[in-house]
Amino acid sequence: MNTVNSTLVDDLLVELDRTGATPLHRQIEAALRDGIRAGRLRHGASLPSSRRLATELGVSRGVVVEAYDQLVAEGYLTSTPGSYTRVAAVGGQAAAVPPPPQTAGPHIDFGYGRIDPASFPRAAWLRSLRRVLTDAPHSRLNYLDGYGLPELRTALADYLDRVRGTSTDSSQVLITSGYGQAAALIIGVLAGRGARRVAVEDPSTDDVRLLAHLHGLDVVPLPVTGEGIDPAALERADADLVVLTPSHQWPLGGVLPARARREVVRWARARGAVVVEDDYDAEFRYDRAPIGAMQGLAPDVVVYAGSLSKILAPGLRLGWLVVPAHLADAVAEAKLLADRGSPAIEQLAFADFLVRGELDRHLRRMRPVYRRRRDVLLARLAESLPGFEPTGVAAGLHVVVWLPDGMREDDVVAAVAGHGVRVAGVGPYRLAGPGRQGLILGYGGLSEGRITEGVAALAAAVRALRQRR
Numbered sequence: 001m002n003t004v005n006s007t008l009v010d011d012l013l014v015e016l017d018r019t020g021a022t023p024l025h026r027q028i029e030a031a032l033r034d035g036i037r038a039g040r041l042r043h044g045a046s047l048p049s050s051r052r053l054a055t056e057l058g059v060s061r062g063v064v065v066e067a068y069d070q071l072v073a074e075g076y077l078t079s080t081p082g083s084y085t086r087v088a089a090v091g092g093q094a095a096a097v098p099p100p101p102q103t104a105g106p107h108i109d110f111g112y113g114r115i116d117p118a119s120f121p122r123a124a125w126l127r128s129l130r131r132v133l134t135d136a137p138h139s140r141l142n143y144l145d146g147y148g149l150p151e152l153r154t155a156l157a158d159y160l161d162r163v164r165g166t167s168t169d170s171s172q173v174l175i176t177s178g179y180g181q182a183a184a185l186i187i188g189v190l191a192g193r194g195a196r197r198v199a200v201e202d203p204s205t206d207d208v209r210l211l212a213h214l215h216g217l218d219v220v221p222l223p224v225t226g227e228g229i230d231p232a233a234l235e236r237a238d239a240d241l242v243v244l245t246p247s248h249q250w251p252l253g254g255v256l257p258a259r260a261r262r263e264v265v266r267w268a269r270a271r272g273a274v275v276v277e278d279d280y281d282a283e284f285r286y287d288r289a290p291i292g293a294m295q296g297l298a299p300d301v302v303v304y305a306g307s308l309s310k311i312l313a314p315g316l317r318l319g320w321l322v323v324p325a326h327l328a329d330a331v332a333e334a335k336l337l338a339d340r341g342s343p344a345i346e347q348l349a350f351a352d353f354l355v356r357g358e359l360d361r362h363l364r365r366m367r368p369v370y371r372r373r374r375d376v377l378l379a380r381l382a383e384s385l386p387g388f389e390p391t392g393v394a395a396g397l398h399v400v401v402w403l404p405d406g407m408r409e410d411d412v413v414a415a416v417a418g419h420g421v422r423v424a425g426v427g428p429y430r431l432a433g434p435g436r437q438g439l440i441l442g443y444g445g446l447s448e449g450r451i452t453e454g455v456a457a458l459a460a461a462v463r464a465l466r467q468r469r
Contacts, residue, residue, distance in 0.1 A: 032047075175347055204243070
């Protein structure tokens with residue numbers, strides 16, 4: 001039953017005329033009957049107790065009891081001793097709209113950028129929530145500024161300097177609702193200051209491209225090699241902003257070398273441009289040494305962006321920016337206009353979670369889990385699809401698999417979907433036209449058994465394609 005807690009007397013809209021000739025219980029009956037017929041009081045809604053309604057209306061309880069009894073007799077209400085009086089199903093009342101049918105998703109989804117939601121450290125997060133709800137000053141529940149709460153900004157500055165090698169002052173940290181909002185704020189501010197062109201990696205996600213078009217900016221693709229972009233292409237781009245994933249290029253997995261990073265910084269300073277560093281999953285690395293953030297090299301021209309989406313849970317909707325001083329106030333003002341600030345309780349809980357080392361413990365626990373899943377994926381691919389060439393396997397939560405010559409990724413994506421498995425092609429994320437054919441296989445959200453089952457289905461789909469050809 002779809003129950004609606006409608007216990008506030010004011011919601012019933014009962015008005016009594018104490019000078020008229022109609023008895024009070026009849027007026028109560030008529031008001032409730034009209035409310036039920038009009039659909040304001042829906043099937044299953046609970047009504048106030050007769051004692052409470054009588055007190056609020058200033059009448060004797062017997063008057064309300066008489067009204068309720070009459071409506072029960074007419075079938076408008078149902079009443080069970082010791083329980084609520086509720087609105088009964090009434091003919092002619094509009095039926096509740098059923099929820100839309102759930103479409104069946106893929107049986108196995110190699111979606112990229114997925115974490116394992118079952119691994120979320122609920123107990124540790126709950127402890128942080130309890131502490132902040134108990135100890136946080138009342139002022140923290142007031143309206144926020146555009147920067148975010150100082151507790152989290154300070155904790156993040158310490159964490160990023162320690163773990164990612166940034167050069168962070170807490171005064172330049174801004175809290176956002178994830179990377180999407182962070183990118184929107186930066187692009188909006190720079191467009192307002194006269195930026196006209198944004199350079200992006202090719203291939204790359206389409207978030208920045210969509211935002212750029214929304215603000216009327218031209219998008220310039222920068223071809224990606226095994227190590228990231230070629231700085232020479234950036235010199236030719238005539239851009240005011242470049243967005244990079246230098247520590248783990250999305251999706252191909254390259255690491256921008258130190259020489260190229262220095263050239264990008266030199267370009268930005270010479271042109272008066274801005275570099276946005278999307279550091280989306282650098283905490284997960286398996287076969288290589290840690291790679292420091294590019295922001296630590298040039299905090300005056302690099303905007304550092306990160307979020308909890310890949311390292312803890314995307315549903316928390318928490319992200320952050322480390323912004324050069326000359327942009328900080330403008331971005332904070334844009335954030336304030338966008339949503340009046342990210343939720344305070346979640347900010348305080350994450351600050352407590354960080355300071356107590358819970359994020360470090362969570363990452364130490366999850367790295368070997370994700371590494372085992374990656375290893376299973378690579379082993380099954382080598383066994384079942386030896387002609388497929390994995391790349392970008394040393395870090396992150398996905399791999400790209402290059403297809404054998406003559407095989408089209410669209411055909412493979414469609415064929416494996418027929419086996420109940422979802423994979424993505426590289427093609428939709430290219431800007432400058434077709435390139436090498438490949439698949440993006442995310443493994444973070446899949447168990448080792450599901451990965452094995454999914455690769456077997458992929459191999460079966462490939463065999464069927466080859467037989468048809």
